[in-house]
Amino acid sequence: MTCRRTHFERRGIILPLALLVLGLLTVLAAQVVFRSNADIAAVQASDAALKARMAAEAGVQKVIAILQGSPSGDSAQQAQPRGRMNMDAWYNNPDYYYGQIVSGAISGSSSGVAGDTPPAKPSYNNPATWRFSVVASDPLAQAGDNKTVRYGITDEASKLNINTATSAQLLRLIGFAVRNQQGGADDLVKAILYWRTKVKEGEEDQSEEAYYQSLEHPYVPKHGPFDSVEELLLVRGVTGSVLFGEDWNRNGMLDANENDSDGSFPPDNGDGQLDRGLYPFLTVWSSEPNTSNLNKPRKYVNDGKAVALLNNLGPGYTDGEKAAIMVAKQKPGGLKTPLDVYLNGPDDGTGFATDDLPRVLDELSTDKGKTLTGRVNVNTAPVEVLVAVGFTEDEAHRIVGMRGSLAGQDKMTLAWLIQQGVVDMERLGDAKLFNCLTTRSYQFRVESIGFADHVGTFCRLEVVIKMQGRTCQIAQWRDLSSLGLGWPVHGQEGSIAGNRHG
Ligand SMILES: [Ca+2]
Ligand SMILES: [Ca+2]
């Protein structure tokens, strides 16, 4: 009996022991499966992040190729001005910049953008289709039209240069663009000018200096040019809401959280209008060489020595035209703008013909400098900037209304403003206005979004490109993905600027 009981007791131990080992093995196996699943998910996530980044970078490279004027192979386009000079190619061109496929198979639709044939959901045999869209806000968007997207890039010359703007220009911009300004605009402009202006030792404004010293982490004002627009945040009185307004995600559109008052960040006034702050209207990059559209140095017409001036003009000018320049030069102070060859020249019909206006404005200069800094491009600047630079609101609206119907080629000099009757010659000949204007851009802000159909991962890059001839320099490179996708790239656009798509 004793023997049998021991035998039974032993069998009683082995069974639970086996169950315990089996249980442990199951837990171990489950852990291995869980870990490898997590690893696969992590690899997939970083794979998607990398692909999104590559797609966004492809968008930047596409822009560079277009700005460099790479031959398109299209003979009709060969005759057109190329690269940076052809604003039709870069300003708003969905054919180049809208949902362009970078990788992944797609069947059916050739354009592949959502709204055409919807692509199949990605699977092992049908990988996600990665694309880029190069997006910008449309200055012509109507107040209620919240999803108008321009597919193109933004030229820095369409903005006011914070390093060269006069106090009157800054005041007008703040008055016109910052709806919810608190405190005086005069005070704000004073602080901005004080920050960028060189001050001799001992001549500092003590109350300005004292403000910066009173901060929790004190610093001294720069007394030098701004290196970025964001540097304004260091200036007394410039808060996040002055610089960025209610447009927290910087897309130029009124998002739900930007119109719910105190419901969620950012603070806003819930009035159904987007206050964009100063950021979209300011730049530190705009400058251009003082050359003609054919890249030849402009002819300086205020040279004191008549012989030098006439030699510099060269053979391309008739005796009557040369005489007109000499007559205009006799006026006190010489020529203030090239338009003075008409305004102050002979009125007996021997001088420049009106048809020569584009040539006069392209080839002649009253500025001796090799580089012109901070001029505003009338072909691209929004109303806010045109008003800031010195146009009346009425003139600014006429410029914006008229320029859309003109081809890029017809807007290569300021002559179109007169020829289209936007302003008359006397008005444009106002040196204070004329010498702040241009029709060309050399620096561009690119916002490229890499994304895929049915995939949540995206990458949003903001890049500033400087062009010098065909050479391109990346001046600034930022990843804005943390601000959110921001743009309706998945095909939920309300409308596309300029109706150029379709
Ligand atoms: Ca927004
Ligand atoms: Ca809010």
Ligand SMILES: [Ca+2]
């Ligand atoms: Ca508002």
